[in-house]
Amino acid sequence: MKRKNFFTAICAGGLGIVLLFNSGALSNGIRRGLSLCSGAVIPSLFPFMALSVFICKSYAADFFSAALRPVTKFLKLPESAGGILLAAAIGGYPAAAKCINDSVLCGTLTQKTGARMLTFCVNPGPPFLIAAVGGAMLGSIKAGLMLFFAQLFSGAVIAASGAFFCKKAPPSLLKAPPRSSSSACIIESVSSAAESCFRMCAFIIIACGALGVCEQGYFFSHICTSPLEKAICAGGVEVTAGCAACGAIGGSAAIVTAGAISAFSGISVMLQVAAATEESRVPLLPFLVSRPITAALSAVLLRTFFSISGETAAAFSVQGSNIETVLSASAPVAVSLLCMASLFLLSFVPPKSESEPLLKSFWQNVGKKQK
DSSP, X not given: OHHHHHHHHHHHHHHHHHHHHTHHHHHHHHHHHHHHIIIIIHHHHHHHXXXXXXXXXXXXXXXXXXXXXXXXXXXXXXXXXXXXXXXXHHHOXXXXXXXXXXXXXXXXXXXXHHHHHHHHHOSOOHIIXXXXXXXIISSOHHHHHHHHHHHHHHHHHHHHHHHHTSOOOOGGGOSOOOOOOHHHHHXXXXXXXXXXXXXXXXXXXXXXXXXXXXXXSHIIIIISOSHHXXXXXXXXXXXXXXXXXXXXXXXXXXXXXXXXXXXXXXHHHHHHHHHHTTTTTOOOHHHHHHXXXXXXXXXXXXHHHHHHHOOOXXXXXXXXXXXXXXXXXXXXXXXXXXXXXXXXXXXXXXXHHHHHHHHHHHHHHHHHHXX
């Protein structure tokens, strides 16, 4: 134990010295991470993450589970998993992991089923791919749509492959989970989305800071020099920074690389998934194995499309864009910000059980003052 403590202390001290002597590069990287969070991640993801958690927690999950019954039956999942599938498609990376963790804790999913769902549910959502990556980072909404459909295809292949090798869900798990009131669901969805966004932004900022320090080193200066190599290295650590670096590649290669990076997720998202599923102790090995497979499927699909269709880079107008400029004039992001503000205000509304005594006391005080 003492040897382990000594080794950890040496690593922490060495890291502190490296950061001290590279404080300028660290600051630049952190500023870049903050720009990505404020300009792309939070506006495009927060309201949809809140909506996805609300779907999982409220009675809407029962409706969507019934509507998606053919899909869950084909994938050999409990019927209650339909709401999770929809929430994963809307919210993306952290929302899916959070919903799966909560479902395992309340007993509607087993750990084994939750581990299988992580392999095809933890993917970037349409707001991130279309608005943030496509519109803001690559300068092409059409490219964002291409990335979204590639993710759907690769996720469907992973889901169908997993269903082929597993047994049907036990009937005992087909029960509906307990639901909360609408006001409680709103408060919980806002709080959960805010927590997930804060955690995501913290990982993005620290990853961008680490990348800023690494870019000053020998590896990035002499070995990893091309825009493609830099984007792949950055995407292996943090998906947002990697997709943003794809804008410097240009052409169809930028779309293919961004598709592979967003499907792989990066070490940052993997750590977030591990943190989100810590309570339920869902095994993460299937999820980690699926990441390179999903990335390869997305890249092959996108490359095949360009080869067969004959589309050129000019058709997509793929080029680097200023994130703040694009999003400041984006109507969808403006709506997202309004939704975020509305959900923030609604978060102050207490549940019905708490609000009724408060209102009764308020009106009693008003009556006394009038007398």
